[in-house]
Amino acid sequence: AQKVTQAQTEISVVEKEDVTLDCVYETRDTTYYLFWYKQPPSGELVFLIRRNSFDEQNEISGRYSWNFQKSTSSFNFTITASQVVDSAVYFCALRGIQGAQKLVFGQGTRLTINP
Amino acid sequence: EAQVTQNPRYLITVTGKKLTVTCSQNMNHEYMSWYRQDPGLGLRQIYYSMNVEVTDKGDVPEGYKVSRKEKRNFPLILESPSPNQTSLYFCVVGEGLGNQPQHFGDGTRLSIL
Numbered sequence: 118a119q120k121v122t123q124a125q126t127e128i129s130v131v132e133k134e135d136v137t138l139d140c141v142y143e144t145r146d147t148t149y150y151l152f153w154y155k156q157p158p159s160g161e162l163v164f165l166i167r168r169n170s171f172d173e174q175n176e177i178s179g180r181y182s183w184n185f186q187k188s189t190s191s192f193n194f195t196i197t198a199s200q201v202v203d204s205a206v207y208f209c210a211l212r213g214i215q216g217a218q219k220l221v222f223g224q225g226t227r228l229t230i231n232p
Numbered sequence: 233e234a235q236v237t238q239n240p241r242y243l244i245t246v247t248g249k250k251l252t253v254t255c256s257q258n259m260n261h262e263y264m265s266w267y268r269q270d271p272g273l274g275l276r277q278i279y280y281s282m283n284v285e286v287t288d289k290g291d292v293p294e295g296y297k298v299s300r301k302e303k304r305n306f307p308l309i310l311e312s313p314s315p316n317q318t319s320l321y322f323c324v325v326g327e328g329l330g331n332q333p334q335h336f337g338d339g340t341r342l343s344i345l
Binding site (some may be wrong): 162217218220222 | 338
């Protein structure tokens, strides 16, 4: 069975601090895909990044960066110099080759950036 | 522009009164799915459809029905809603297998009193 764990339920930091959101996953598939989504207070889900299991390169996009480590089954997300607009719930998700495209989501991490 | 349209966006209703949440897409994709989001549980799949007239249960199908009579529409039906179905619902549309991101509707917030 596939599983995604986001152990941090809530995180609160002061603006401009760096913050890392943890994501640990379980799967028996040898090929799989990992995603991060952002859910602002308005409620919609905003796609942030996808990662293939065979591509372990880390990625940086502006203030956002992702660290994929297959050896520890982790796909962590770091926000550098956080801003109030980063306040949201963040979801990590996994999709395997099997399972008819089902996305398996973690529980979500509520991130609050205080001015 | 890729669109996944859900209606209604918000609904407050009472136990036992049948309701339907509609979902339509303009991308001609085969795969459509419904998820519900609950605090502390993330999003969980209710039902999915791989094509017209092809539907199957997800992880939490109890109390829900779906139909896929045409490619663009995938309604979620609650025949006899109960308070434990109070949740935020998302319709999701997929391009196909692989690493392509799926398209989410804006969500429907249901409150069953």
